[in-house]
Amino acid sequence: MNISVRAPISKKSIAALVPFLLVSVSTSLAQHKITVDIETDTTIWAPVAYLSLIPDFNYLNTISYNHIIEQSGISKEGLYEFSTEYLPEEEHLYRVHFSKKGDPPASLILGGRDHNHFFLFAERNSNISVTVKSGNRFINDLIFQGYSPNKALQGINTMLEALDSIDQNGNIVNREYAIEAIYEDIKTYADTCSFPLPSLYALYNINYAKDYDNNPAFYRRYLHKWRSQKSLYFREFRSSIRGEIKPSWLIVIIAGSVMLSIILTMYLYSRLKKKNNKNPLSELTIQERKVFNLLKQGKSNKEIAEECSVSVSTIKSHVNSIYSKLDVRSRRDILDIEY
Amino acid sequence: MKTLIKNAVCLIILLTAVIVNGSGQEYVKLERSRNLQLNNTSAGQEISINVTDEYNYLRIKVEGQFTMGSLLIELIDPSGNISRNFTIEAGGVNTSDIRADRAGAVSGQMQKAFRNPAEGYWQVRITPRKATGSLRIYSLQIYNPRTDLIELEQIEKDTDEHIG
Structure with a gap:
C-alpha cells in the first residue's frame, strides 16, 4: 500500500518564507568574533594580539602560557580578530595582551x-568590538560594544583608574580617605550591578579579603544574592569567604582534644569513685569474713581457731590475708572499720 | 616704537630661556637598581627601598624574565598594604601557535608611581617556586620643589629612555 502525503504549501507561502530563511542562513554564517581596533606602534610592539582565558579572578595579574588560547595577527584593516565560536558556552573573563618586540609572547606589563x-567578558558566539576613544593611544580609555557586561567592566575600570591617579597625584594626607571613598564606590557598584561576573570582578579589585573583617554582613548578603551562580569564579569566591567564616582545623583539633580529655577524666573519676564506694568486705572469702567478725569481737587467734575448729596457723593465714585485702596493719585497725 | 617691541620680545625670550633652563636644574633624583639571578633552589626574599621626606616622587619598577617555575612579586607600602602584585608562571603548555624559539619563557613587569609617597621602608617581596631567570628592581626618587606634573613626567620620560 502506498501512502502519499502532499504538503499543503502554496507558492505564495513559499515566497513569504524566503526572507526568513535568508535571515536565518545569514545569521548562521555570520562570524562571531572579538574585534580589537587598537593602534600599535609596530616599532615597539609585535603586530600580534594574544587572547587568554582567566580561569578565576585570582589570576588577574598572572601571566602563563597555560592561559593563552588564541593569537591574532593584524589584518589589512589594522584590526585584531578572535573568533568566539570555539569559546566556552558560559561567560568567562578574557585578557587581550600585546608583547613588545623581543619579549616572549607571554608577557605582562x-x-x-x-x-x-585589557580584560573583557565574553561567551560563545558573542560579537564584541573594542576601540580606543578618539585622541587616546594604545590601551587607554577603551570603548566596548556588543556585549552588555563589558559596559559594567568599563565602569569599574574607570574607578580603578581613579585609584591609580590618586597614587600619582594625591597628597599623602588625603590619599587614604580618597582611596577608601573609591573602594566604597566600587563596592556599591558591585552590590548594585546586575551582571554577576563584572560585579564579582569589582570586589576582587578592592582586596575584599581585608574588607571582609570590617563588614562580614555585606559579604553574607552578597553571597545570598548570587547563590544561584555556579561558575568557577563564584565557587572560588564562596570557598574563600567560607574559609573566613569557618574555624580553622587547628581550633577544631584543639577543641576536640580538650573534650576528649574531659570525657576520659570523668570516666576514670567515676570508676575510681565506684571502686572507693565498694564494700571492702565483699573481697573477703566466707571463711575470712567469719574470722573478721570474730576479730571485731576482740578474740585471739587461739579462740578463733577453737571456734572454727581449725588450727591456729590456718587462722594466722586468714588474718594475714584479711590485713592485706583491707589494707590494715593491726587488730586495732580492724576494730576501727565500720560497715 | 619698533625698537621698543623688539626689545620687549627679546626680553621675553631671554626670561623664558632662563626660567626653562633654571627649572631644568631644580630637581634632584636618586636612581637605584638591583639585579637578581634566581635558580630553582632560590629562597624568597624582601628588598627594601627607604623612602624619606627628602624626595616627593617615587617610581618603582620590577621586571623579570623566567624560563622555569613561578614567581610572585609584591610591592608593599610602609603600612604593610600590598600596592601591586603580579605572578609569572613559566613553562607550561607550548602550543604550536606560540613561537618555538622562546619556548616557555615568560616575562613580567610592573611599575607604580607615587607623588608624595609614604615615608618608610617600601618592600619588594619575591616568592619564587623553583623559578629560574633574572629579575631587576629599579627605583627612582625625585625631589622637585615645584612638583609640577608635566615636569615630573618629562623627568620620568628621560629616565625611561635612559634605562631603556
Missing part, C-alpha cells in the same frame, strides 16, 4: 605607559 593588556 602592569602600570605605566606600556601597560599592555
Whole structure:
C-alpha cells in the first residue's frame, strides 16, 4: 500500500518564507568574533594580539602560557580578530595582551605607559568590538560594544583608574580617605550591578579579603544574592569567604582534644569513685569474713581457731590475708572499720 | 616704537630661556637598581627601598624574565598594604601557535608611581617556586620643589629612555 502525503504549501507561502530563511542562513554564517581596533606602534610592539582565558579572578595579574588560547595577527584593516565560536558556552573573563618586540609572547606589563593588556567578558558566539576613544593611544580609555557586561567592566575600570591617579597625584594626607571613598564606590557598584561576573570582578579589585573583617554582613548578603551562580569564579569566591567564616582545623583539633580529655577524666573519676564506694568486705572469702567478725569481737587467734575448729596457723593465714585485702596493719585497725 | 617691541620680545625670550633652563636644574633624583639571578633552589626574599621626606616622587619598577617555575612579586607600602602584585608562571603548555624559539619563557613587569609617597621602608617581596631567570628592581626618587606634573613626567620620560 502506498501512502502519499502532499504538503499543503502554496507558492505564495513559499515566497513569504524566503526572507526568513535568508535571515536565518545569514545569521548562521555570520562570524562571531572579538574585534580589537587598537593602534600599535609596530616599532615597539609585535603586530600580534594574544587572547587568554582567566580561569578565576585570582589570576588577574598572572601571566602563563597555560592561559593563552588564541593569537591574532593584524589584518589589512589594522584590526585584531578572535573568533568566539570555539569559546566556552558560559561567560568567562578574557585578557587581550600585546608583547613588545623581543619579549616572549607571554608577557605582562602592569602600570605605566606600556601597560599592555585589557580584560573583557565574553561567551560563545558573542560579537564584541573594542576601540580606543578618539585622541587616546594604545590601551587607554577603551570603548566596548556588543556585549552588555563589558559596559559594567568599563565602569569599574574607570574607578580603578581613579585609584591609580590618586597614587600619582594625591597628597599623602588625603590619599587614604580618597582611596577608601573609591573602594566604597566600587563596592556599591558591585552590590548594585546586575551582571554577576563584572560585579564579582569589582570586589576582587578592592582586596575584599581585608574588607571582609570590617563588614562580614555585606559579604553574607552578597553571597545570598548570587547563590544561584555556579561558575568557577563564584565557587572560588564562596570557598574563600567560607574559609573566613569557618574555624580553622587547628581550633577544631584543639577543641576536640580538650573534650576528649574531659570525657576520659570523668570516666576514670567515676570508676575510681565506684571502686572507693565498694564494700571492702565483699573481697573477703566466707571463711575470712567469719574470722573478721570474730576479730571485731576482740578474740585471739587461739579462740578463733577453737571456734572454727581449725588450727591456729590456718587462722594466722586468714588474718594475714584479711590485713592485706583491707589494707590494715593491726587488730586495732580492724576494730576501727565500720560497715 | 619698533625698537621698543623688539626689545620687549627679546626680553621675553631671554626670561623664558632662563626660567626653562633654571627649572631644568631644580630637581634632584636618586636612581637605584638591583639585579637578581634566581635558580630553582632560590629562597624568597624582601628588598627594601627607604623612602624619606627628602624626595616627593617615587617610581618603582620590577621586571623579570623566567624560563622555569613561578614567581610572585609584591610591592608593599610602609603600612604593610600590598600596592601591586603580579605572578609569572613559566613553562607550561607550548602550543604550536606560540613561537618555538622562546619556548616557555615568560616575562613580567610592573611599575607604580607615587607623588608624595609614604615615608618608610617600601618592600619588594619575591616568592619564587623553583623559578629560574633574572629579575631587576629599579627605583627612582625625585625631589622637585615645584612638583609640577608635566615636569615630573618629562623627568620620568628621560629616565625611561635612559634605562631603556
